[in-house]
Amino acid sequence: MTIEVNENIGVKTVKKFYLELKELLKKEAEIILDLQNVKRLDLSVVQVLIAANRECMKNNKSIKLKSVSKDIKRQLYLAGFSN
Amino acid sequence: MEGLREIFTGEAQEILQNLEPEIVNLEETKSPDAVNKIFRSVHTLKGSSGMAGLMELSEFTHKLENLMDAVRGGSLQVDGDLIDILLNSMDWIRMNVAGTDKSDVTETLKIQLLSQIDAYMQNGNLSGHLQVPAYNSLSAINSEVIADNTSVKSSATDNSDETAYRFYRIKVVFKESVFRNGIDPLMIIEDLVSLGRISRRVVDKRKLPDFENLDPEKCFLNWDIIMRSGYDISKIEDTFIFVRDHSTVKINDITEAFNAPRNLEVQKLGEIMLSKNIINKQELDKVLETQKQSGKKIAELMIEKGYASDEEVKSALEEQDKIKKKIESSSIRVSTGKLDKLLNLLGEIIIGQSAIMRAAEGIEGDEAERVVSAVNGLDRTTREFQENLMGIRMIPIGPTFEQFRRFVRDTAKIFNKDIKLVIEGAETELDKTVIEKLNDPLKHMIRNSIDHGIESTEERKKSGKNLNAEIFLKAYHQEGSVYVEVRDDGRGIDKLRVRKKAEQLGFIKHSDEISDENLFSFLFMPGFSTAEKVGDLSGRGVGMDVVKTNIDELRGTIKIESEKGRGTVFTIKLPLTLAIIDGMLIRVGEHKYVIPLLSIVESIRPAKKEVKTIKGQGEVVYIRGQYVSLIRLYELFRIKSEYTDPCNSLVVIVEANNGMLALMVDELIGQQQIVIKSMDSELTKNRAISGASILGDGKIALILDIHGLAGDVIH
């Protein structure tokens, strides 16, 4: 299923984001995160993405990112999301 | 396997040496011959590195071979970028072969080069090449991922002036709590990389917990980044200003290894033109300086500046070519290990020689004389042999000096000072090992001069000095020693401050009179620093004592002269050779010792009134208006001696770093060449002994460490 990520995603809301994602991963096999409203991520969010991605790989599930802006791509690269 | 590697190392070094000028020539001539030759050399490197089991190197040279093959086949053109790739590849191969710093510099360069080679093979140029390594999209992300490097590329294409850039390695470990107070480490990393171009970034994710157990409000990622930047290190450091309490940041400038090798080759052309009187030294220096800043070729610059005509440059290049060919055909490679072995054998010969000399003493009459004169003849031959042997190990100090140009320029910039480095005596030859060990102390002294010695531009203006400060590096031979000077035209050392500090530390009393030389020698004491403020680079009170230790290890001496307002000179005096010294053999009781001849001033038998005891200084001998501390060697080594009264025995006056000493001995046996044998560490812990030598009769004589002795007595 597709989730539209809130434009204000960041350390202040990361806990909520994390808990929601955790719930979803219990049910869904594939999650698509739509980042079209998001201008930038902070490290706390990227960490959640990295950890979630690892988790999915283990369980044969998948997390995909959609509408990733250039800035965010660069951020993901810098934060090691693509190793 | 190990043997194979050694052979390969030698071979590779030779190939590289010949290849580099070939590549430089290729740019001008674009000749198919040169292309072929480079191709063959790279091919050889590939083959032999594979044989030697160096797979990384083999793979790299394989890529390079493909590239050259394409050039040979005519599908790729020779242009500046290609030459850069080739030259940089030579640098990388050289570093890889030498095994220098595998983790940082070589890795950076390799990644860069491989991606450049790929781009070149694909496009025939670098236009489509992404300078930031593109990353692979993860299987889990299907969105296409391309590094956004539009902002970075503009700086990357402008790489004509490589020397303006530095490479930095930045390691950051953030505290888990760093998110608190609104700090986003990612924003800091973004700030950081906006200052340059990333060559490598490794994100350490090992501490990141499983998704299940993740506390999303804590930071678990750390970075290890290598980047190229045109900014000073301080600017890089500034990025982390607000997270100093929340992180451990290590920033190192790792540029140094990059630029040195290429200049050597270039300098040779200048030397040829110098020797042909086409240009003079000043012109050459100017060209070299500009070359360093502009990255242009030296031949080009000479014509540009009107120092030489096209033909002159061309003929010099041809000459250079000839020299190269000559070297190629008439030289062989010898490992330093073999030379060391020869030197050891020579040592044995010298010992044997003195054994014969000693045996001759037991013979009577004409025969003895014949033996003695024969041995003396042999002595001349072995000396000449030794000089030649040492000559093989000697290399000019020039390249070592040259590499400091860059250092001075960069460091001066940090301190906002205008400093020119002047080099004299670049052709002076020193033992290879000595040159290697000189590097650090020189660097430290130069740094010291830049930081403390040379005044700020305003201060120079005020005192009416030339605004361009100068640092001189000079080397010359004199009386069997090598001298290396580091001189600046700065403010000079503040004697009063040194004195005050020395008093504070209890080295001297307020009432003591002390010569400048002795006073300055305190600067070499551990922990001695008069710097009021801790500078970025030096002045932490460490360093000068390390300089001294390094020089001591080379059995050299160092002294400081300084004149207020005029500048400071550090003079390092080194023996020409390391393993064999001229020594004076002396006797105390039944024991023999060696005093290095270089230290001896004179030997005297003092009169009664010239020996006295002075409070605070102990026993002294009055020599030419000066009190010199007397050391009774038999007391020092707790042995029996013939004499206990210095007025009956002999006193040898020796000169050390920080003053003179009088050594009381029973007898001077004579002067001879002394072969220094390495000793186990127990013995050398004794500050009075620097080594041992085996004498003709098979007995061991200990070599006195004059500087160690002086250090013990004076402090």
Next chain:
Amino acid sequence: MDYVMIIDDSVTIRKSIELVIKNLGVAIKHAQNGKEALNVIKGIKESGDNLSLCITDVNMPVMDGITFVKEFRKDDRFTPVLMLTTEAGEAAINAGKEAGASGWIVKPFRTDQLIDAVKKFIR
């Protein structure tokens, strides 16, 4: 809405900061001291808006900057706070850091210094 809170007893300083940072595309709220600021911030949060950054002076009547940061941090751990200190403000910087400030600028500052500092926390 993303807000930046500027807290200073001098209206000149507040205005000059506003002029510089409003180009960054944020909305600005002013307060003359820490106490007033806490009230304004409460309002921002109650209306569901986001507070991106606080820029606060240290020496102010009623409630000074350090006390403000301490109070503010009681229920906001993540919003960055930038302090404006005077040249002799080493002690203030340390006290501020301890209270939970994120960064500081030394007065008087140049426009670009302010922008640089602000950009370390918001984009």
